[in-house]
Amino acid sequence: xxxxxxxxxxxxxxxxxxxxxxxxxxxxxxxxxxxxxxxxxxxxxxxxxxxxxxxxxxxxxxxxxxxxxxxxxxxxxxxxxxxxxxxxxxxxxxxxxxxxxxxxxxxxxxxxxxx
Numbered sequence: 723x724x725x726x727x728x729x730x731x732x733x734x735x736x737x738x739x740x741x742x743x744x745x746x747x748x749x750x751x752x753x754x755x756x757x758x759x760x761x762x763x764x765x766x767x768x769x770x771x772x773x774x775x776x777x778x779x780x781x782x783x784x785x786x787x788x789x790x791x792x793x794x795x796x797x798x799x800x801x802x803x804x805x806x807x808x809x810x811x812x813x814x815x816x817x818x819x820x821x822x823x824x825x826x827x828x829x830x831x832x833x834x835x836x837x
């Protein structure tokens with residue numbers, strides 16, 4: 723099982739927040755879940771650049787941190803869904819600010835990274 727190599731620094735609020743959304747895909751997952759619960763396969767389709775293994779690990783970490791909730795339905799075949807929690811929703815203003823900053827500064831970085 724995966725364990726963090728560097729423990730979360732609880733003495734610094736910025737580091738704590740960053741530790742919850744620091745990976746490449748966690749903020750994208752939270753953004754995708756803002757409007758509706760999604761099955762893992764739907765998240766894989768919405769974020770095709772993310773490998774299934776990485777996306778599954780990120781979902782597990784988000785669930786362990788209480789930012790998303792996983793619901794497993796007792797059906798055959800089994801079905802599961804992920805939904806953003808109230809704690810996860812409290813991060814949406816931060817994500818919205820990051821999206822707005824990216825949109826406002828997109829041209830600066832298009833020159834560096836291409837369009």
